[in-house]
Amino acid sequence: MSFGSPVFIFFYLPIFFAIYLAAPAGWRNGLLRNGLLMLASLLFYWVDAGALCWILVASVVVNQIIAVYIADTSIEARRTALLCVGVTLNLLPLIYYKYWVFLMQSMPASLVGLLSGIGIPVENILLPAGISFFTFQGISYIVDVYRRDVRPTQSMVDFGMYHTLFPQLIAGPIVRYAEVQHQIRKRWSSLTDIHTGIVLFCLGLGCKIIIADNAGFVADKVFLSPAATMTLGDAWLGIGAYTLQIFFDFSGYSTMAIGLGRMLGFRFPQNFEQPYRSQSITEFWRRWHMTLSRWFRDYLYIPLGGNRAGPARTYVNLAIVFALCGLWHGAAVTFLIWGLWHGLLLVLERLLQHRFGWSPSGLAGWALTLLLVMIGWVFFRAPTIDAALSYLSTMAGGGRVGLSDAIWLIMTPNRITFLIVGAVIALSAYNVARLELEDGLGRWRLAAINAGALVVFVYSLSLIATNGFNPFIYFRF
Template sequence: MIFSDLFFLFAFLPAFFLCYTVAAVADRRSRKSYAVTDDGSSQLQTGNMFKNMVLVVFSLIFYAWGEPVYVFLMIFSSFVNYRAGLFISSRQEHRKAALATGIGVNLLILGIFKYLGFFASILAGFGLPLQVPQIALPIGISFYTFQSISYLVDVYRRESPVQRRYADLLLYISMFPQLVAGPIVRYGTVAHEIQHRRVEMNDIAEGMFRFLIGLGKKVVMANQLSEISDQFLVGGLSELSTTGAWIGIVAFTFQIYFDFSGYSDMAIGLGRMIGFHFNENFRHPYCCDTITDFWRRWHISLGSFFRDYVYIPMGGNRQHQAMNILVVWFLTGMWHGASWNFILWGVYFGIIVMVEKYTVLRIKDRLPRFLLHLYSLVLVVIGWGIFYFDDFGKMQVFFNSFFGGGKVFDDFLTHSALMDNFWLWVAAVLFSMPIRTAVTGWLAGRLRQWDEPLAETLITAGRIAFSVALLVVCAALLVGATNNAFIYTRFYRKRKERR
């Protein structure tokens, strides 16, 4: 199940909020409960037992919708991390062993389901008599595995409290708003809110608006841009013109941004509506002035995970910096998928980031911002070309056309894709920049200077009208949509189809 689906929007989500509202009433009327604190004492508290129960049940249903069997894998993984966390917290003499065991089990599960077939095919290619296992990839396993690892490490470092209730740790790992495609939520971010969250009307309004903004990014922008990118990049690459290669990969560049950031917006919005505050995951990455800056803005939760749990423990900037950077970016590429193009993509950006530390970053203040921005965008677009093609033969044909080696430089198909979708291109450029935030902030400020009570009424009415219109447009576009899968699940399907 995905967020940009009519069943999710008009069946699953209403059913969830109905049950969640009833559970909230039950929690308010229930007796106060005792909780055991870290020092072993009992503390009287009001909990969210019924709300949490509803959230866990609906999260498991959400995850089981496609392949029910993998719900048991996630439940098992959660239990292992629950027991490992308790052991780390309570046993001083074997804390490292418990941490290593917990992380090892997480990585073993991830390795078996995501990478075993990949490495077996490599060894088979060297002539070893191995049968490549046919193991389906559970959706979202990379996200909840990394969340589990971050939980264990933070408990070990005493940066987060241990969770003593298995049901609450299962809630953290399985929470459907961010389960399938992130952001990667640290346990410390939501630890207090699991039992102590409160939801005000402002949270519901802000969360709903954020969710619909994300839905619009996905349905109105990403889905339409995917039709353009597929038109040029799927099949017929031998006839691809140079301008066609650029149009196709630029369309994909916008598509993947609106797809990923739209999903993060929807996750953050849904979390806000039920009292959780997830961190931002995208900050207008195409406004970057270096590749280093791009990766501070793109998939922030993933970058911070590798920084805090891999790069800094390896020595960070203190020792073997170049090697640390390359290892992190190799793992970043591997995390995105078990395919050589993802590894190449990660190493490509790792090399650029490493080179920038000794060149561009030292002189960027003396360089024109426009040139830095252009330099960054060209490298990002080339990177998405590597990311897109998991077949190196097709990748070579594409880049041959991309760099001017195609049969023709220009063709009618390119002009048609530009002119027939003119306003879509304009919207893609504008909405990938912080223009919406700047304009709405300026307008709200001017209205408040004029008449603050009336301004608040107009702002609220405007948001409601915009939200309703956006929902209607998205619903209309989703009726009969054939190109609606979230891009993460599309790469998952490609892997299954190759089998």
């Protein structure tokens, strides 16, 4: 079930909140209310996942049991063994459902035939929605318990509610237990919280439907164009549109998730901080998909040694982390190259800083960073390496100047307007997801925000009714 689908907006959401907000907040310190939220979240997931919902349920049970055993064990070797078992059990479903086919493509045909002969599927494996996100969330939980950063909850229902929480279940942000542990049992949604959450949901929906989907339409047309007919203008327009699409698609989802969480009494971490304003690749990764960046930093980069073992080891660690970051996004060589591209850029930035004391900054740093990010997006979007290289060749001047007739035909005044508006918003200093509707905001300003959110919501619904709903890009991750 998607946040932008009519079923979610007109049926699931109002029915759920009507029941949830009517439930007494003091039900056994919130245990029954958490049970209601867990069941509603499992229903949300089951609508799309069907029988594969068992993976999420198993993740709840396994991670909670292992976390409790780790916390109750004082023998360090046993704690480490339990952690290793827990991490392995989390990764096995992810490896099978997301990477098995990819791995089989690099194995000898005889081995593939053997696996197929004994009943292990080697193709047409359905990817469970959000498995990358809830896998990383489960690993962070047991690792934090192992490090004694948090104490596990003693209730399977409480952990199950946290682990299946539907606003952040499918595409993040990756919410760590430590960030919401004090809100598990004791949380309260004031009228201001509910109001803010509704406005954030409306604005996030607009980012997705109005800007991302229109930008995506242009990007899809360009990337699907034959290489022989693609012009220089087509290529730059296409990657510019995709640059806006992936940002507003994913940040729009995160804003909607933050809004829904706010209505439930949770304060989710921010996931984006205007990344296209970055003046270096290092800064970009502090602003883009921040919960994933922090996850890789805290659970992979630092355990590998971080920057504590000298420059050479730091560069190797960065390459490893971003190679895995690329593969996390998808089981394809193009995603691996995208990750290695960003890893290489980060290594170069650190090398220049270490050797020459120079780092990109200012207007030139911003322009260079945005250009390098857009080059990376070509590999992220293209279906194959050859297609990406051909596209980059056209961007570098391999085609005639201007737009082709086919692309001119789709550039309606509405799409041009939405691309311009999207570019302005993406490059502005204001982050929509940080909106706060406080009492001292002012009557007229509050009225303007409410009216704007309503207009965005109604217009988004009209576009959904006309064009249908396109799934969020990060649903496949």
